[in-house]
Amino acid sequence: MGSAREALLDAAYEAIVAGDWTGARMADLAARAGVSRQTLYNEFGNRDQLVAALVLREAERFRALTGQAAREAPGDVGDATAAAVTAALTAALDNPLIKATLTDDTSGLLPYLTTRSAAIMDVFREDSIAIFTERWPEPAEHPEVRAEVGWISETAFRLVISHLIVATEPVETTSRHIAEVVRRLMRDLTTT
Structure with missing residues (x-):
């Protein structure tokens, strides 16, 4: 089957x-x-379950792409984040499904990137946490802090989706900005 x-x-x-x-x-x-x-x-x-499965399949493809970009990037957690964000936003620009989701108001797919995006976020969360803690090991040394890394990952995810829906600057600039947010949050997390 x-x-x-x-x-x-x-x-x-x-x-x-x-x-x-x-x-x-x-x-x-x-x-x-x-x-x-x-x-x-x-x-x-039903139709909703079909489209939800399609969205998850596409999210897995993006997760593989962004995870590879992050792992291959030299440098710290910010550099890995910038590489992943660049890969995601660049691929999204050429992705016919993303284009249709963002431009066809009648399709009803936009909520899968916004109000119904929890399942997609779950796809990326564990990978992001692993990459963040590989590149910034201090949270692994503090179990009470490590739990917050998931929140930082979710914040980065939400920023990427926001910039995907309403791009206000070039991809490279967005990537640098989101990378700096992650660096600052990780730094603040480990110094408190």
Whole structure:
């Protein structure tokens, strides 16, 4: 069933990118994927669960990209953050699903980046915490402080999403600014 699931996610992706999401019926999506409508319902239950799964699949792709960028970046936690943010925002500029989410008001997908973004945030949280503590080991030495690193990770995530939705400066500038926020929060965390 794994291939049917991917085919259905691909069909949803294609419908969204083509601007057909709003009018697409479950039967249309199933036909586009080459499976029965019942298979679609068995895999996802409903349209909301299908799009939620698609969003999580895309988030995993971004997590792999940003995690690799952060781990390959030389330097401190800020440098790793800047590399990850640059990778995320640059990839988002060319990502058809992100473009459709931000430009098609009728698709109903924008909440997955805003009010319904908790699941996406969860995808990035553990990776971010690991990278932050690799690059700034002091929290690992203070267990009561280490818990706050998750909050710093969430703050960085929210800043990236905000800049993705309303870009006010070049990607490199945004990356440097978010990196500096992370550095300051980590520094403040370890000096209190």
